[in-house]
Amino acid sequence: MKKTITLFLPGLLLGTSENMPAMPALSKLLSRSQCQSGANTIELALKSLFSGLGASQIPAGALGALSHGLIQPNDDTYWCRADPIECLVDHHSVYLLGNTHLQLTTDEEMACLSSLNQLLQQDGISIMIKHSQWYISIPAQVDLVMNDLLEVLGKNMSPLLPSGPDQIYWRRLLTECQMLLQSSAVNEQRLAANKPLISSLWFWGLGALPKNIDTEFDFIYTNDSILQGLSICAKKPYANMPPKWESAMMVGANVLFSDMQFYSLFKQQLENAGHQLLAYYEENWFKPLLNALMQGHFDVLKLICADGRVFTIKKMNLKYFWKRICPVQKFSMV
Secondary structure (H helix, E strand, C coil): CCCEEECCCCCCCCCCCCCCCCHHHHHHHHHCEEECCCCCCCCHHHHHHCCCCCCCCCCCHHHHHHHHHCCCCCCCEEEEEEEHHHHECCCCCCEEEECCCEEEEEEEHHHEEEHHHHHHHHHCCCEEEECHHHHHHHECCCCCCCCCCHHHHCCCCHHHHCCCCCHHHHHHHHHHHHHHHCCCHHHHHHHHHCCCCCCCEEEEECCCCCCCCCCCCCEEEEEEHHHHHHHCCCCCCCCCCCCHHCCCCCCCCCCECCCHHHHHHHEEECCCHHHHHHHHHHHHHHHHHHHHHHCCCCCEEEEEEECCEEEEEEEEHCCCCCCCCCCCHHHHHC
16 A cells, blocks of 8 residues: 655745755755646645535634534534734735734733623624634624635735625724724733734634535644644544654555644744744654655655645655756745
């Protein structure tokens, strides 16, 4: 039985630059690979990895709620994410800077949660926080398009606000949450401590749990709540991403490993952190995976970066000495 390892690492080859760390193992894997066309967005990549998602947006809120045990697989409630964000305001636009850098403490999260839920309870909704991810359970079906947080980073928020038949309520709610947060005691304390402020919330990932999800993978390793939720829907076992390749168990013939950090760091222009993550993966993943493939511990390695390409490497490909080994920068999509 052939064994296949699939690495789903969106954003891995975005923003690689001259001052990035040396990556000989990844360079060899990419240079000796067979490159084919593939999904060019995370959403399309997820739909290629998990069948049954249809044409609608991926319901990140419901899938995350499932992974955190807030709902059961048969739940049909609408959920969305409601993550705190920092914005940059100029004379004409409001730009979304992101939220990773906010690094809110548990006390700050609980203080914001208390104030926001006092506002929201009049509409029969409330925010729940699990592992610093903010969720809203919505009692009725909503006809709305919400843009994913990562796709809005660095862009003008105005044309990307929730849109559709029910947009008036959600845009008003967004404004009310923004006013409450900007004048909150949490922000006053953060301002005094010279920390970035919480500008508003960003609603995204709207929808109910998908039905009839399936995947070809026997086991899935990921820390991402969306992928964990999809694994549960597909009735596939999963576990958190191990710190290094040697820590993983090869459960079944087709195993998926996924880390979304590269894309998040690139979108938030955190280059130093991105380079540190690249160096970590070179030492703990790409180098041992290259050696394991050469020794025949598995048969195929696939690398999916959600940038329109899929790299497939087999043991025999590594012997193609006539294929020159190029630096990783050559494969960059920027």
